[in-house]
Amino acid sequence: xxxxxxxIHSSPDQLWAVLRDGSRYGDWVVGTSSSRPAEGxxxxxxxxxxxxxxxxxxxxxxxxxxxxxxxxxALELEADSGPLGTARIAFDIxxxxxxxxxxxxxxxxxxxxxRLHNAAVDAxxxxxxxxxxxxxxxxxxxxADGSVGAREASG
Numbered sequence: 001x002x003x004x005x006x007x008i009h010s011s012p013d014q015l016w017a018v019l020r021d022g023s024r025y026g027d028w029v030v031g032t033s034s035s036r037p038a039e040g041x042x043x044x045x046x047x048x049x050x051x052x053x054x055x056x057x058x059x060x061x062x063x064x065x066x067x068x069x070x071x072x073x074a075l076e077l078e079a080d081s082g083p084l085g086t087a088r089i090a091f092d093i094x095x096x097x098x099x100x101x102x103x104x105x106x107x108x109x110x111x112x113x114x115r116l117h118n119a120a121v122d123a124x125x126x127x128x129x130x131x132x133x134x135x136x137x138x139x140x141x142x143x144a145d146g147s148v149g150a151r152e153a154s155g
Contacts, residue, residue, distance in 0.1 A: 002125030006133035028135040085111020
């Protein structure tokens with residue numbers, strides 16, 4: 001499993017404001033070039049967003065479904081990247097004084113990703129999460145400040 005954490009210099013409510021916006025996942029999820037709500041009312045359990053994922057010159061379309069919603073503590077998603085398979089992505093959200101500690105735990109579930117899951121895959125996920133959580137912190141903090149747009153913050 002790939003587990004990583006990030007201290008975000010904003011409140012849990014400010015983090016949830018970003019997580020609740022299904023159109024903003026492309027601002028902070030590494031590799032995702034765009035996202036938009038698909039089914040249901042994001043982020044209710046069973047709702048989904050659609051996204052475009054770029055891996056080098058290849059483009060994949062996928063969707064992510066909410067499997068567990070427990071604000072302000074947890075959000076669990078199942079991301080389906082088509083031929084790459086699905087992955088469970090769990091966000092553990094903890095108030096940390098005036099800030100927020102986010103712990104992300106991701107592991108492949110089905111398909112090629114699930115069959116080929118090993119320590120090397122976890123190492124790649126760790127690198128991806130480092131960047132993803134840094135972008136998420138930037139988007140949340142910039143949104144809380146009202147100082148810059150989401151794309152600028154995730155830069």
